[in-house]
Amino acid sequence: MNAGFAHVGVSTHDMEATIAFYCQVLGCRRVGDERIEIGKGGVIRQVSIDVGDGQYFVFMEAKGVDGIRGDYDTSINRSLGVPPGMYHYALRVASMSELTATAEAIARHGIDVSEVTDLGNAKAVFLQDPNGLQLELSVKIRDFDESDIGRITKAEVADSA
Template identity: 30%
Template sequence: MLRGFEHVGMTSGNLDRTIAFYCDLLGLRLALRKPAAKGELAFLDAGGGMLEIFAPASAIDRSRDVPPAEAGMRHLTFAFDDVDAMIGKLEAAGVEVVERPRDAYNTEMMRRVAFVRDPDGIIVELIERAEGR
């Protein structure tokens, strides 16, 4: 029996910077941080699931976008009460905005959307949920 969504695993080039982005700016909560084999590990709680972040001790390349014709994770999505306000906060912090807030295409699921990049180049979608969700 399925109990719920647990976590997504990610790799970071700088754990401090990644925690600052997801916790200080987006509002996730640091649940665990500890040394791991060949690096460091953190779990960030998003309320309905977590991000597992592994930061290797050696340097890594920046994330690349997954082309539409290639399997892979294209973005992470977090829901907020006010996407426009969040984009203002992220812009003030120097976060790269990929797409400014706009009305959503999938209006059955969301009202407004915007896209930014995290410190490692991973695309993060910010949404306002549709009425009744």
Template identity: 30%
Template sequence: MSLIGFEHVGMTASDLDRTIAFYCDLMGLRLALRKPNVAFLDAGGGMLEIFGPAEGATPSRDVPPGEAGMRHLTLAYSDVDAMIETLEAAGVPIVERPRDAHNTEMVRRVAFVRDPDGIIVELIERAPGR
């Protein structure tokens, strides 16, 4: 028995349609499956499963230091600086503007934004050779 690969990560959204539009129209994911309260978005190496409860949901909160949990979702792009310009023009909240990464063995450039529910999304350019 061996690992085949990363399948998906699940999240909850307050407005499923708005979240699908954000990730597909702005971030470049592809809608793979849509049902009334759930959608699967293809990120090119795994999926993002988004659950949209009929009664909505409260905004996400950041995981504080010392508390276990998911801190952010990371998506890789060929040009982080250009992607941030596009997102900024669309009114997406920028948490951290593009900069050189700390872990240069893995990542060349990095930036952070927030999705419509406040979830932090990291945008990266992979290090050469990755």
């Protein structure tokens, strides 16, 4: 079994800000928007965002659902007390020029975007979505090869948020 992934499910407390970010800022498309009524009370709104190649982010926003606190931390990393990049999602872009143009467009929306980082086989920028989730936009520079096995690099770890 190796057909890729179908979706990643994550949560939000602000669905409208999440939709605006992924659709208006990143240019993705909302393809599903469902209201799930929970038997014991409350609702979960589930929105599917197409990120390309038949893959989706599925965002869930719970309101009044027993057993789901209204104040949990949606950022994953912060709630676990680890640096921002430990849990992150990478979205592929087609070229270096697209990476640069996309990063500049995102920055024009007032969103902090990192400088381009060389990852060896890819170049990437990093940013956070409205839920505090770390995103990577990445362009493949080369295929992985034997030089990537056992490779040693140096880096700094961001402070935990």
